[in-house]
Amino acid sequence: MKFFIDTANLEQIKEAQALGVLDGVTTNPSLMAKEGITGKANILKHYKDICALVEGDVSAEVIATDYATMISEGEELAALHPQIVVKLPMIKDGIKACKYFSDKGIRTNVTLVFSAGQALLAAKAGATYVSPFLGRLDDISTDGMHLISEIRLIYDNYNFSTQILSASVRNTMHVINCAKIGSDVMTGPLSAISGLLKHPLTDSGLAQFLADYQKGN
Numbered sequence: 001m002k003f004f005i006d007t008a009n010l011e012q013i014k015e016a017q018a019l020g021v022l023d024g025v026t027t028n029p030s031l032m033a034k035e036g037i038t039g040k041a042n043i044l045k046h047y048k049d050i051c052a053l054v055e056g057d058v059s060a061e062v063i064a065t066d067y068a069t070m071i072s073e074g075e076e077l078a079a080l081h082p083q084i085v086v087k088l089p090m091i092k093d094g095i096k097a098c099k100y101f102s103d104k105g106i107r108t109n110v111t112l113v114f115s116a117g118q119a120l121l122a123a124k125a126g127a128t129y130v131s132p133f134l135g136r137l138d139d140i141s142t143d144g145m146h147l148i149s150e151i152r153l154i155y156d157n158y159n160f161s162t163q164i165l166s167a168s169v170r171n172t173m174h175v176i177n178c179a180k181i182g183s184d185v186m187t188g189p190l191s192a193i194s195g196l197l198k199h200p201l202t203d204s205g206l207a208q209f210l211a212d213y214q215k216g217n
């Protein structure tokens with residue numbers, strides 16, 4: 001399973017990259033605003049800065065909600081850097097734009113997916129990635145992980161090449177369950193990645209090993 005970090009924070013991206021397990025980055029307009037990145041020129045520059053830090057795919061989201069403007073925005077984003085994947089919302093014009101970009105060989109990530117039907121449409125339109133929002137479904141007392149398993153079943157039934165990018169991952173158990181279900185990618189905060197390192201028996205075991213070594217020296 002590929003690990004993407006879901007942030008526009010350059011320090012956190014650097015930290016995940018330094019761990020050696022990072023495969024890409026996802027962003028969205030809210031994550032950009034959280035880092036104080038506003039205005040088109042600054043946002044485009046920030047995408048390039050992120051691409052310079054990592055080797056994998058970097059999702060950059062269009063703001064438009066109509067087909068024609070989505071196409072021009074998406075083409076501008078894709079031209080920024082070969083690592084850019086154009087992120088499109090799961091709406092009618094987003095699906096039409098997804099088909100347009102996939103026919104042109106431009107990679108896409110269909111975002112804000114909350115049902116198996118939406119994921120099926122995104123795959124039919126040739127999406128490179130589909131982003132079901134696991135955590136936001138859990139937030140409203142719906143089983144987000146069940147949606148991931150439904151999409152896995154449908155994509156496997158028909159050998160769709162669209163990759164399941166489990167998004168809105170919030171914690172380490174989400175990461176582990178995504179891996180068990182066979183999600184192709186997960187995107188989450190740095191804490192969900194670095195949290196996988198931790199186990200109290202690792203810490204106490206290491207402390208004991210070091211103490212025993214000292215006794216013999």
Ligand code: E4P
Pocket residue numbers: 006026027028111131133135136167168169187
């Ligand atoms: C996906 O690409 C989104 O950026 C993201 O995962 C949303 O996560 P949130 O629900 O924690 O905001």
